[in-house]
Amino acid sequence: MTADFEAQLRAVSLRVTRPRLAVLAALRDHPHVDTDTVIRLVRADHPTVSHQAIYDVLRALTDAGLVRRIQPTGAIARYESRVGDNHHHVVCRSCGVIADVDCAVGYAPCLTASDDHGFVVDEAEVVYWGTCPDCATARTTSEPPGRKEAH
Ligand SMILES: [Zn+2]
Ligand SMILES: [Zn+2]
Numbered sequence: 001m002t003a004d005f006e007a008q009l010r011a012v013s014l015r016v017t018r019p020r021l022a023v024l025a026a027l028r029d030h031p032h033v034d035t036d037t038v039i040r041l042v043r044a045d046h047p048t049v050s051h052q053a054i055y056d057v058l059r060a061l062t063d064a065g066l067v068r069r070i071q072p073t074g075a076i077a078r079y080e081s082r083v084g085d086n087h088h089h090v091v092c093r094s095c096g097v098i099a100d101v102d103c104a105v106g107y108a109p110c111l112t113a114s115d116d117h118g119f120v121v122d123e124a125e126v127v128y129w130g131t132c133p134d135c136a137t138a139r140t141t142s143e144p145p146g147r148k149e150a151h
Contacts, residue, residue, distance in 0.1 A: 012064040019049045023057045027067060027081040032089070032098040034076045070098065072127050086110060086123055092132035094139075101128060 005024045006016045014020065019042065026041040027033070033041070039054050058079060061067035065084075071077040072091045078098060086109065088101040103110045109124035131139070 008066055012066060014060060014064055014066075017057075018046065019053050019057045020061065022046050022049065023054060023061060024066065024081055027079055031080040031082060031100070032070065032078045034078050038079060072098070072129075088126040088128065090128040090130060092135055093129055094131055094135035097132050097134075099132075101126075 002021060002025075005021050008024070009016050009020055022042045022045060023038060026038055030037065030041060035055065035058065038058065039051055042049055042054055058067065058069075062069050062079070067079050067081055068083045069077055069079055070089060072089070075091065075096055082100065086103060088103070088110070090099050090101050091097075109121050111124040111126065113121060113124075
């Protein structure tokens with residue numbers, strides 16, 4: 001797998017460095033994690049890599065298109081290494097967990113705009129919001145019967 005990461009880095013003319021390989025490995029094993037989690041994961045295996053180095057790596061990889069930055073409205077930015085397939089995300093309103101949703105319909109842009117205003121549309125970004133199974137279960141077991149949450 002490291003060889004794959006090296007090839008990916010070379011393909012976008014980035015130098016192969018240990019922190020870059022470590023960040024790509026962390027994101028492969030833990031998709032949709034925030035910056036703090038990336039730092040924790042990388043430093044667990046590579047304690048000498050600084051926070052700043054990891055910030056810089058995330059920025060470089062995102063700019064190069066090897067990493068995708070996802071920032072649902074009102075949520076903290078997350079990163080993933082699944083790029084280039086225009087997949088969407090479902091986000092839990094309660095705990096913020098994110099899961100992948102493959103293209104809604106066929107190939108990008110997945111959705112047809114009701115009015116494209118003459119633009120050539122090549123991508124659509126959709127965020128599905130809801131409650132994850134864990135939070136749904138916690139809600140039904142912790143709430144006294146008969147009482148409905150006010151919104
Ligand atoms: Zn949840
Ligand atoms: Zn994703």
